[in-house]
Amino acid sequence: MLLRHTPKEIKERTAITINPAKTCQPIGAMYASLGIHGCLPHSHGSQGCCAYHRSTLTRHYKEPVMAATSSFTEGASVFGGQANLVQAINNIFTVYNPDIIAVHTTCLSETIGDDIPQIVAKAMTDGKIPDGKYVIHANTPSYAGSHVTGFGSMVKAMVDYFSENTAGKREVYNLIPGYVEPSDMEEVKRLANEMKIDSIMFPDTSGILNGPQTGRFEMFPEGGVSINDLKLTGDSAATIALGKLSSEPAARALDTKCKVPYKLLDIPIGFLATDRLIMAMQDLAGTTVPYSIELERGRMMDMITDMQQYLHGKRVALSADPDQLIPLVEFLISIGMDPVHIVTGTPGKKTEKRLRELTSGMKSEANIKVGANADLFLLHQWIKNDPVDLLIGNTYLKYIARDEDISMVRFGFPILDRVGHSYFPTVGYRGGMRLIEMILNALLDAKDRKSPDESFELVM
Amino acid sequence: MIEILKERKNQVFEKGKSAYDIGCEQSSAAGSVSQRACVFCGSRVVLYPIADAVHIVHGPVGCAAYTWDIRGSMSSGPELHRLSFSTDLKEKDVIFGGEKKLYNSLLYLIERYSPNAVFVYSTCIIGIIGDDVEAVCRRVSKENGIPVLPVHSEGFRGTKKDGYRSACEVLLKLTGTGDVSDVRKNSINILGEFNLAGEAWIIRKYYKDMGIQVTATLTGDGRINDIRKAHGASLNVVQCSGSMTYLAQMMEREFGIPYIRVSYFGMEDVARALYDVARHFNDEDILEKARKIVTDNMTLLLPELKKYKEKLQGKKAAIYVGGAFKAFSLIKILRYLGIDVVLAGSQTGNKDDYELLREMCDEGTIIVDDSNPLELSKYVQEKKADLIIGGVKERPIAYKLGIGFCDHNHERKIPLAGFEGMLNFTKEIYRSVMSPVWRFMPGR
Numbered sequence: 001m002l003l004r005h006t007p008k009e010i011k012e013r014t015a016i017t018i019n020p021a022k023t024c025q026p027i028g029a030m031y032a033s034l035g036i037h038g039c040l041p042h043s044h045g046s047q048g049c050c051a052y053h054r055s056t057l058t059r060h061y062k063e064p065v066m067a068a069t070s071s072f073t074e075g076a077s078v079f080g081g082q083a084n085l086v087q088a089i090n091n092i093f094t095v096y097n098p099d100i101i102a103v104h105t106t107c108l109s110e111t112i113g114d115d116i117p118q119i120v121a122k123a124m125t126d127g128k129i130p131d132g133k134y135v136i137h138a139n140t141p142s143y144a145g146s147h148v149t150g151f152g153s154m155v156k157a158m159v160d161y162f163s164e165n166t167a168g169k170r171e172v173y174n175l176i177p178g179y180v181e182p183s184d185m186e187e188v189k190r191l192a193n194e195m196k197i198d199s200i201m202f203p204d205t206s207g208i209l210n211g212p213q214t215g216r217f218e219m220f221p222e223g224g225v226s227i228n229d230l231k232l233t234g235d236s237a238a239t240i241a242l243g244k245l246s247s248e249p250a251a252r253a254l255d256t257k258c259k260v261p262y263k264l265l266d267i268p269i270g271f272l273a274t275d276r277l278i279m280a281m282q283d284l285a286g287t288t289v290p291y292s293i294e295l296e297r298g299r300m301m302d303m304i305t306d307m308q309q310y311l312h313g314k315r316v317a318l319s320a321d322p323d324q325l326i327p328l329v330e331f332l333i334s335i336g337m338d339p340v341h342i343v344t345g346t347p348g349k350k351t352e353k354r355l356r357e358l359t360s361g362m363k364s365e366a367n368i369k370v371g372a373n374a375d376l377f378l379l380h381q382w383i384k385n386d387p388v389d390l391l392i393g394n395t396y397l398k399y400i401a402r403d404e405d406i407s408m409v410r411f412g413f414p415i416l417d418r419v420g421h422s423y424f425p426t427v428g429y430r431g432g433m434r435l436i437e438m439i440l441n442a443l444l445d446a447k448d449r450k451s452p453d454e455s456f457e458l459v460m
Numbered sequence: 461m462i463e464i465l466k467e468r469k470n471q472v473f474e475k476g477k478s479a480y481d482i483g484c485e486q487s488s489a490a491g492s493v494s495q496r497a498c499v500f501c502g503s504r505v506v507l508y509p510i511a512d513a514v515h516i517v518h519g520p521v522g523c524a525a526y527t528w529d530i531r532g533s534m535s536s537g538p539e540l541h542r543l544s545f546s547t548d549l550k551e552k553d554v555i556f557g558g559e560k561k562l563y564n565s566l567l568y569l570i571e572r573y574s575p576n577a578v579f580v581y582s583t584c585i586i587g588i589i590g591d592d593v594e595a596v597c598r599r600v601s602k603e604n605g606i607p608v609l610p611v612h613s614e615g616f617r618g619t620k621k622d623g624y625r626s627a628c629e630v631l632l633k634l635t636g637t638g639d640v641s642d643v644r645k646n647s648i649n650i651l652g653e654f655n656l657a658g659e660a661w662i663i664r665k666y667y668k669d670m671g672i673q674v675t676a677t678l679t680g681d682g683r684i685n686d687i688r689k690a691h692g693a694s695l696n697v698v699q700c701s702g703s704m705t706y707l708a709q710m711m712e713r714e715f716g717i718p719y720i721r722v723s724y725f726g727m728e729d730v731a732r733a734l735y736d737v738a739r740h741f742n743d744e745d746i747l748e749k750a751r752k753i754v755t756d757n758m759t760l761l762l763p764e765l766k767k768y769k770e771k772l773q774g775k776k777a778a779i780y781v782g783g784a785f786k787a788f789s790l791i792k793i794l795r796y797l798g799i800d801v802v803l804a805g806s807q808t809g810n811k812d813d814y815e816l817l818r819e820m821c822d823e824g825t826i827i828v829d830d831s832n833p834l835e836l837s838k839y840v841q842e843k844k845a846d847l848i849i850g851g852v853k854e855r856p857i858a859y860k861l862g863i864g865f866c867d868h869n870h871e872r873k874i875p876l877a878g879f880e881g882m883l884n885f886t887k888e889i890y891r892s893v894m895s896p897v898w899r900f901m902p903g904r
Contacts (some may be wrong), residue, residue, distance in 0.1 A: 004539070005539070005540060005543065005572075005573055007572065011568075011572075012801055014567035015547065015560075015561045015562075015563075015565040015568065016516075016545060016547065016548075016563035016564070016568050016569060017521060017524070017545070017546045017547070017548040018543060018544065018545055019528070019544050020521050020524065020528075020544060020546060020548070020820055022521060022525070023521060023522050023525035023526065023887055024520055024521055024522030024525070026522070029554075029842060039853070040493075042491070045584070045616075046498045046584055046615035046616045047488060047494060047497060047498050047501075047615070047619075047633060048497045048498025048499070048501050048523075048615045049497050049498070049522070049615070050494075050501055050529075051494075051495070051496060051497040051498070051501065051853075052497070052501075052523075053525035053526075055526070055530075055852045056526055057885065058853055058855070058856055059852060062859075063588050063803070063856050064833060064853075064856045064857050064860060065853075065856075066833065067490075067493065068491050068492060069490070069491075069492075069494065070490050070491075071487055071488045071489070071490045071492070072584075072615070072616040073487055073496070073616060073618075074616060074617055074618070077584075077587070077588065079614045084490040086492035087490045087491060088491030090491070091489055091490065091491030092491040095491075096493065096834065105521075106584070107519070107520050107554070107583075107584060107585045108584040108585060108615070109587065109615060110553060111585055111588045111589065112588060139550070141520075141554075142519075142521070142522045142585075143520040143549050143550050143551050143553070143585070144518035144550070148522075150847070158666075163839060200741050212862065213859070213862065213901065213902070214852070214860065214902055214903075215860075215861065215862045215901045215902040216860065216861070217833065217834075217837035217857050217860045217861055218804075218860075219833070219834060244608070259712070261721065293734050298592050332549055345521070372548070372550075377543075408528060422470065422476070
């Protein structure tokens with residue numbers, strides 16, 4: 001009873017967050033930066049921020065995560081971090097020699113008001129940035145948004161710094177995958193490939209955070225979008241942006257800057273959202289849906305129909321990031337499950353509105369809380385008052401799973417205690433099949449474990 | 461071949477190759493991919509194991525999120541320390557101040573959880589926006605009759621070591637405030653033991669078997685009321701010298717309690733710790749009991765170790781740990797097991813630590829302060845290490861290089877302290893180094 005401290009009675013809270021369902025912007029920016037080839041993310045703040053982000057990403061991906069820090073001291077906090085950042089830029093290019101440094105700010109550097117473009121310009125004037133090398137930046141104060149918006153800001157920075165109109169339009173499509181796993185990015189690229197669409201995906205962490213065992217430590221592994229491709233995004237025919245918070249800022253910026261129109265879609269979790277992606281690809285590129293994709297979809301539907309009896313009417317509590325949560329809730333409802341309790345710490349009125357719309361047809365109104373005080377403490381209280389059959393969310397839900405003896409599917413960020421998420425997608429039809437498999441395994445394992453002898457079944 | 465940062469040239473040495481005047485206790489060069497953390501991290505790890513207190517992180521959500529139950533400090537009772545409390549400051553709080561939010565948060569938490577004390581950690585931003593955390597804490601403490609203690613842990617105010625110091629200052633405020641009538645003459649405090657994987661329980665049992673009362677463990681499986689009467693003990697026994705020697709010094713000054721430094725890693729050091737404590741009490745009975753504990757344990761341990769020792773002969777290890785004191789123990793353990801130490805480094809060692817490290821190491825050993833992944837991987841490969849002993853950020857580097865790894869930091873899953881710990885440690889490195897998977901690594 002680790003969470004024995006969670007009382008059933010719910011009292012209005014205004015100030016305190018207990019067991020958060022989000023984290024801060026800089027880690028999202030760091031993750032996005034890792035999706036550029038040859039990029040060293042740089043945290044402009046105290047040393048601890050960088051250490052915590054690297055540790056968390058390392059625990060989630062089981063991969064080395066490289067990033068540098070401005071190592072703020074008392075002096076830097078009084079006089080500004082310019083000297084630190086200029087020295088850092090110099091040191092990084094001298095020793096680690098990345099193609100690009102992606103600087104993100106922290107609550108500290110934002111509050112003291114460091115002007116990153118001005119500092120980078122100074123580094124440029126001082127000759128600290130070698131020819132052909134780049135320094136980009138995103139403002140990611142920890143007191144605004146969440147890790148999701150931090151990701152979105154760094155992706156937008158890629159557009160702001162690189163996208164340009166060069167040789168005229170090309171029949172190429174930009175894919176902005178959202179804050180998803182490297183495996184998911186791979187799967188979206190594969191779907192585009194199946195649809196015979198030439199694409200540029202950015203960012204692209206596949207190969208970087210799910211790399212192979214090579215017997216070598218690579219500071220900059222293979223993989224990631226190249227700077228050249230980032231420049232070419234301005235010439236693309238259109239952009240498909242997956243996930244409003246994590247991808248739309250970049251897509252909109254690209255539209256404004258280079259007149260590349262965009263289509264905003266949900267991250268393709270579940271068959272409905274995946275259908276919309278496939279249709280969008282078909283409409284934009286004028287290609288037809290190949291049999292291979294029909295086959296994948298057919299298999300997914302077959303799996304769902306074969307096992308619908310175990311899904312229908314099951315009550316689910318969820319905690320995830322908005323861009324995932326919306327299609328996930330839609331998916332669960334589409335297969336007959338009832339997402340009854342939903343929290344996400346990432347603020348956003350539109351998130352809440354869509355979640356309410358999606359759940360409006362349910363037998364009873366879902367508990368939904370978005371933003372301030374939408375935390376796992378509240379979720380636990382809801383569950384205590386109104387139990388569920390299944391939990392879906394990141395590793396932190398395991399306390400509730402254990403205390404209330406509820407099955408759990410690990411999904412989202414961070415997953416600190418299992419592997420698989422970086423290798424096997426949950427997007428697309430195949431990813432949907434994996435989600436179904438995980439959900440069924442969780443439910444049926446519990447049934448096997450908890451059934452009395454007489455109703456313990458061999459065949460399910 | 462990689463270059464060493466110019467600023468870091470005096471922080472890396474190869475014993476026997478060059479004059480030795482290691483630079484340490486410097487802040488990290490900006491732009492270095494350092495494995496170090498911040499002041500907040502130092503305070504948080506020291507105070508975190510106190511299980512019947514509320515630990516509230518005052519600042520934006522990140523600092524609370526990243527330190528939520530990551531250290532594995534076990535509690536035999538309450539588990540309040542494993543929850544994550546944040547004032548989750550927003551932009552408007554940064555502009556208008558977070559004092560009211562902190563006050564309301566404290567009231568809610570105290571009412572909800574009835575903790576025996578509250579620790580309020582200031583993060584970077586608090587130092588900039590200038591919240592009067594002291595005043596809020598004083599007020600709440602007065603209104604609720606429990607200690608509400610501000611921890612000055614703004615991340616930028618130094619290194620992790622400065623965070624240890626802030627934590628010690630807070631602990632010192634608690635000591636001397638409790639009733640010591642049940643504290644016996646033969647009583648000690650255990651300092652710098654955080655009960656990772658239940659290690660404090662092993663150590664406490666040794667002392668109990670020696671007839672010594674442990675008044676307070678700071679801070680593993682810690683309780684506020686024990687800490688409040690820590691001044692009643694007659695000796696402070698300090699492990700992990702980096703984090704808590706300062707508290708021991710302050711308690712010596714304030715209460716006249718002497719202290720000794722010990723390590724519980726490796727049978728040699730555990731035995732010495734028990735004997736040192738026994739000798740302090742100058743009591744033949746206690747000494748005899750210590751002898752018995754050591755003899756009994758060694759009789760069981762040595763034949764067990766022998767099996768692994770034969771297999772591990774001639775293997776090579778790289779050690780990169782937080783505090784240098786741990787490195788000393790590890791070198792002794794590895795030497796006993798027949799494993800060569802080819803690299804020894806720490807994040808926070810001082811001049812004396814590195815001098816001792818140099819004396820202990822063999823010729824050709826790389827000695828490094830505040831290292832980074834490129835350096836570590838370079839030397840590990842050059843020296844053909846079979847094993848890295850380190851923490852979370854070193855683990856995937858070892859595995860990418862295709863060699864064994866042992867977490868001697870927050871993520872240890874089995875106790876590595878005491879005599880049992882010596883065997884556990886040996887088994888763990890045996891399992892990792894001798895795993896059949898390395899045979900299939902590229903380049904083997």
